[in-house]
Amino acid sequence: MKSGDDQPLWREEFSVRKADENYVSRRQLTKFLTLTSLGMFVGNLWILGKNWMNKDATFPVRAIARLGEIPVGSVKLFEYPGPKDQCLLVRTSEDSYVAYSQKCTHLSCAVYYSAKENRLECPCHQGYFSIRDGSVLQGPPTRPLPRVVLERRGSELIAVRMQDQPEG
Numbered sequence: 001m002k003s004g005d006d007q008p009l010w011r012e013e014f015s016v017r018k019a020d021e022n023y024v025s026r027r028q029l030t031k032f033l034t035l036t037s038l039g040m041f042v043g044n045l046w047i048l049g050k051n052w053m054n055k056d057a058t059f060p061v062r063a064i065a066r067l068g069e070i071p072v073g074s075v076k077l078f079e080y081p082g083p084k085d086q087c088l089l090v091r092t093s094e095d096s097y098v099a100y101s102q103k104c105t106h107l108s109c110a111v112y113y114s115a116k117e118n119r120l121e122c123p124c125h126q127g128y129f130s131i132r133d134g135s136v137l138q139g140p141p142t143r144p145l146p147r148v149v150l151e152r153r154g155s156e157l158i159a160v161r162m163q164d165q166p167e168g
């Protein structure tokens with residue numbers, strides 16, 4: 001049924017004109033973009049704040065091994081700083097030890113110590129890390145392994161903090 005000015009009846013009852021519909025769509029798009037931008041801005045602030053707080057994170061001070069507990073060229077696994085953060089301690093000589101996170105910086109596979117090659121190796125994509133400083137020797141990882149800073153106290157090796165390594 002048509003009204004007097006050849007408009008369908010529904011148009012009279014819903015008096016939204018085509019131009020108005022476009023205007024509403026543009027306004028909705030603007031609102032959507034504004035809210036999305038605001039959401040991204042708030043998300044970035046949250047990530048920034050979280051990173052800032054992590055920089056000041058305190059690490060537990062924990063004995064991880066006794067001196068001489070493992071032979072030269074051997075490994076002891078331990079968890080640090082949290083209960084699910086696997087790390088490995090390597091006795092590299094009679095009197096020196098190093099410890100790193102066991103999580104590969106590429107896609108998080110567990111790295112292991114190759115005594116034959118004297119390096120840390122990731123079996124997933126052949127990523128190799130230096131036992132000396134955790135730097136990348138080969139493969140897809142771009143970041144070195146995070147190092148566990150150790151101290152000697154009496155006859156014990158103590159983990160005191162994690163140290164993110166500068167990229168090489």
Ligand code: FES
Binds near residue numbers: 106124141
């Ligand atoms: S996960 Fe270690 S090299 Fe890819």
